[in-house]
Amino acid sequence: MSDLATSLESALGGRWAHVRQEIRGTDPRRFGPPEEELCREAYRAHTTAQLLDLAKEPYARDGLPESMGGTGDFGASVTAFEMLGHADLSLWVKAGVHFGLYGGALANLGTQRHHGAYGESLLDVSVPGCFAMTETGHGSNVQHLLTTATYDGSTDELVVHTPSVLGRKDYIGNAGRDARVAAVFAQLVTDAGSHGVHCVLVPIRDAAGTVPPGVTIEDCGPKAGLPGVDNGRLTFDHVRVPRTNLLNRYGDLDAHGVYSSPIENESRRFFTMLGTLVRGRISVAGGAGAATRTALAIATRYAEHRRQFEAPGSQTEVAILDYRVHQRKLLPAIATSYALAFAQNQLVEQMHEIQTLGDDASEQAQRELEARAAAIKVAATSHATAAIQMAREACGGAGYLAENRLPALKADTDVFTTFEGDNTVLLQLVGKGLLTAFQESFGDLQTLGRIRFGARLLADAVLERTATRSLVARIISGAPSRDSDNAELDRGRQLQLILDRERHLLEGVAMRLQKATKPGTDQFAVFNAAQDHLISAARAHIDRVLLEAFVTAIDACPDEGAKALLNAVCDLYALTTIEGNRAWYLEHDRLSPGHSKGVVASVNRLCGELRPMARTLVDGFGLSDEWLGTRLLEPLTD
Ligand SMILES: Cc1cc2nc3c(=O)[nH]c(=O)nc-3n(C[C@H](O)[C@H](O)[C@H](O)COP(=O)(O)OP(=O)(O)OC[C@H]3O[C@@H](n4cnc5c(N)ncnc54)[C@H](O)[C@@H]3O)c2cc1C
Helix, strand or coil: CCHHHHHHHHHHHHHHHHHHHHHHHHHHHHHHHCCCCCHHHHHHHHHHHHHHHCCCCCHHHCCCCCCHCCCCCHHHHHHHHHHHCCCCCHHHHHHHHHHHHHHHHHHHHHHHHHHHHHHHHHHHCCEEEEECCEEECCCCCCCCCCCCCEEECCEEEEEEEECCHHEEEEECCCCCCCEEEEEEEEEEEEEEEEEEEEEEEECCCCCCCCCCCCCCEECCCCCCCCCCCCCCCEEEEEEEHHCCCCCCCEEEEECCCCECCCCCHHHHHHHHHHCHHHHHHHHHHHHHHHHHHHHHHHHHHHHHCHHHHHCCCCCCCEEHHHCHHHHHHHHHHHHHHHHHHHHHHHHHHHHHHHHHHHHHHHHHHHHHHHHHHHHHHHHHHHHHHHHHHHHHHHHHHHHHHHHHHHHHHHHHHHHHHHHCHHHHHHHHHHHHHHHCCCCCCCCCCCHHHHHCCCCHHHHHHHHHHHHHHHHHHHHHCCCCCCCCCHHCCCCHHHHHHHHHHHHHHHHHHHHHHHHHHHCCCCHHHHHHHHHHHHHHHHHHHHHHHHHHHHHHHHHEEEEEEEHHHHHHHHHHHHHHHHHHCEEEEEEEEHHHHHHHHHHHHHHHHHHHHHHHHHHHHHCCCCHHHHHHHCCCCCCCCC
């Protein structure tokens, strides 16, 4: 690997670069895909065995607080998990469900009694767990789950019950085959009434794998991908568990069945509980980023040596990477992957700082983390879906063969846009978060009154708070006017254009939604009519967040050669983003037709200039040939 690629790898490494290095040093076969084709049951057994092997490593322990036998190095744990996204994604999901989701529920919603009782069996996987939130009837709107956990004072137990098929727990990872305990999200009911959604531990198998009376488990059957993950459906028929199985950090029942909570408002309590589980969403973004980098490295390596058609007068066929349209497929996607990797590193640091503070972290910091996590999750997973499909096509028929990994990468990551929050729903969350300046979500539409403010003031306030102001302001202040030649190549001008789109869209949607605050207005109709507008504002916000993360990482890069290359890649990211929104810029008179064409020309030119660096750029992802695990890396020789 060239020195330049090594410098890129270190720029991408972030604060937990040493964890990445450790994992790169392991045998890729250990956590990689099976070496031969396996039927579903055999694949699941293989993934379970890998999970037990993974438990020998320190990374899950890093993700837990000391009260559960962990080290509290949360950033290290999430970074390790991201690296596992270069390995087999079935293992990645299975480990994520057990350690991240089930373990996360225990750690964040439970208290000392659960930490002590379940910590070690979580770490050594002697009691595999699952996270049973989604129901057949509700995936996105989980506040309206149907499952109930009703307190019975005569036995001091909770009775967990599925009232109808719509209340059946669905798609639950690890439930189909292995899990012995489920963290079940249910409406908690006492004599005093319903207290909203809480989480209760319910045994679903004993050590021998026998399912207890009252619990019914069905397998979800074959899926589009993730063959090693045993997704299942759970139905509870008046299943009794001790009252102490309630994960009681945010809502408790005493021995008389009297409910108490440090958070009085039911909705606020629920969103606080969900907020503590933010690490799952951050981890999905990380895994999506890793899988995408694997696919792009494979497709780029292939494009370097794959030849089709001679240029006139030449005896040698042209390497497909020399075709402009092929460069336009791969290089902007690589640039976006760099932007996302930098944004992910920032996000993981932010998460680490906040979660290290525990209860001392401010509510505002927590809300900002949730909003940023939602934004990056949407960006990383939608990029994965588009870029992996593109990489598959960029390898032609060879890309379709399982032995070359792209089909599995495509099938396994497809669902990333849906789980840990559907992307469309998350985009609305990002938009609403911006509009309410990170105050409580107005998802119930009752609190729209909160957005009674001057829209322009709001947009500025939000941008002030979220931008890495000083660096970005400095760069923007040096931007040339829009009329100067090649203005689009100036970083300040790029930032200005991307920031301006976000600001304008936010102001526009805020003004539209203000109408909903007038008495007698059909709030849902006003909100629904502006839904696409809100989502466009959220997307514009994400574009700006990624560009700023890129600019910040370049600023911190100590190697001048790497810095120059990253600057060109950043130009490509910024200009392809602007290019993709040319209609908006023209409609809003932010680009003249001439400058709009200039953007296209600049993207083409940058693709040509970066073509010789394509290999270096994907080598910078730090993936050895063994980790890439495909036959597409070198040309076939006789
Ligand atoms: C392989 C797999 C593994 C999973 N693992 C788990 C697990 O371990 N534990 C668990 O609890 N869950 C799990 N899930 C469930 C997953 O989290 C949900 O599928 C997800 O939250 C989406 O919910 P849904 O399927 O009900 O879709 P819906 O919410 O019904 O969404 C369907 C469509 O409606 C759109 N939509 C919904 N609301 C709105 C709105 N307000 N405005 C506009 N459009 C809207 C969405 O964008 C989407 O296109 C898993 C799912 C899969 C497929």
